[in-house]
Amino acid sequence: MRRLLVTGGAGFIGSNFVHYVLEHTDDQVTVLDKLTYAGDRRSLDGLPRERVRLVHGDICDADLVGSLFDAHDAVVHYAAESHNDNSLSGPAPFVQTNLVGTFTLLEAARRTGVRFHHISTDEVYGDLEFDDPERFTESTPYNPSSPYSSTKAGSDLLVRAWVRSFGVQATISNCSNNYGPRQHVEKFIPRQITNIIDGVRPRLYGDGLNVRDWIHADDHSSAVLRILDAGRIGETYLIGADGEKTNRQVVEMILVGMGRDADAYDLVTDRPGHDKRYAIDWSKLRDELGWQPQFADFASGIGATIDWYVANEQWWRPQKAETERKYAEVGQ
Ligand code: NAD
Ligand code: TDX
Secondary structure (H helix, E strand, O other): OOEEEEEOOOOHHHHHHHHHHHHHOOOEEEEEEOOOOOOOHHHHOOOOOOOEEEEEOOOOOHHHHHHHHHOOOEEEEOOOOOOHHHHHHOOHHHHHHHHHHHHHHHHHHHHHOOEEEEEEEHHHHOOEOOOOOOOEOOOOOOOOOOHHHHHHHHHHHHHHHHHHHHOOOEEEEEEOOEEOOOOOOOOHHHHHHHHHHOOOOOEEEOOOOOEEEOEEHHHHHHHHHHHHHHOOOOOEEEEOOOOEEEHHHHHHHHHHHOOOOOOOOEEEOOOOOOOOEOOEOOHHHHHHHOOOOOOOOHHHHHHHHHHHHHHOHHHHHHHHHHHHHHHHHOOO
């Protein structure tokens, strides 16, 4: 029985990972989460109390982090400030949590020798042209665009240096855009679903033709578990599921799935520095570790996600007005 510490486990992807681990392993899980605006203890509701516990705390708190590392066999590090738009209006917490927080965890990993898996994003590679035949691979040069992606890129480089210089037992994964239940309403897909529920037309930045490479959060979780179990120390693995779509295609699918006209959306002010396209080559993960995504049908995954937001209004409603107020301030 492994004792697993999951940072950021009350957030979107972290909570989906905790649910996944509880279902597919015998692990005991401790979640370390600051419960920022993006964290919600209710995202762990329904899980067996004898196997999951939540520690409310900050990954920058070296004493707390040190004592938790002493009591666990492995750590999966999801905690981060995660939203590009917020990083443009206020970058300070991104530097603190994503860089200083990751540094704090790495120092504890160095002292204890505990196995460490670092969760990162494909955004560290910058963006691709729409007609580029290449996709991101593990050897694509880093070229981040936003305060968010640059702090994630910096955190990846810290992990690599701590492996090389101090022998920390770490792996890294860089995943594409996730969708699924329990994602904050600031993010693209939940924002549009909940706007439609509220009778508000979806809002696309710029011309709506930017491309994202979508993967279901459960596929991300199964890949992370596979890397934790079988990944080679010091290696980076890209995680994706061949899910490239323009933002227009996604919003049209949501509109039709919710019984509205496919063109019932508006184009609004573009995001400054908006990355054009992300696309992941995940063949290393397939060839080395035998991993495959399970959610092949994006339309049915989106349908299930719409159903989740319709059925769980009490989960997202408290965040909705404040999120839209912030978007309105910048004309989005
Ligand atoms: P999220 O914003 O939904 O959740 C982040 C969680 O971290 C929250 O529960 C928050 O309370 C917690 N947290 C923030 N600062 C903290 C701190 N200082 N100490 C402890 N906890 C803290 O984010 P998400 O979308 O679930 O992303 C999780 C991770 O996955 C991030 O590292 C992100 O970079 C990465 N990622 C996300 C995506 C995506 O599509 N959302 C894709 C690839 C990688
Ligand atoms: O209202 C919107 N309208 C719109 O057109 C919002 C919120 C977004 N968008 C666009 C911007 C992007 O092209 O939709 C796309 C997706 O936007 P986000 O959900 O903000 O995601 P993105 O910026 O692509 O980053 C996400 O994927 C990589 C996560 O938020 C990151 O944490 C992850 O690293």
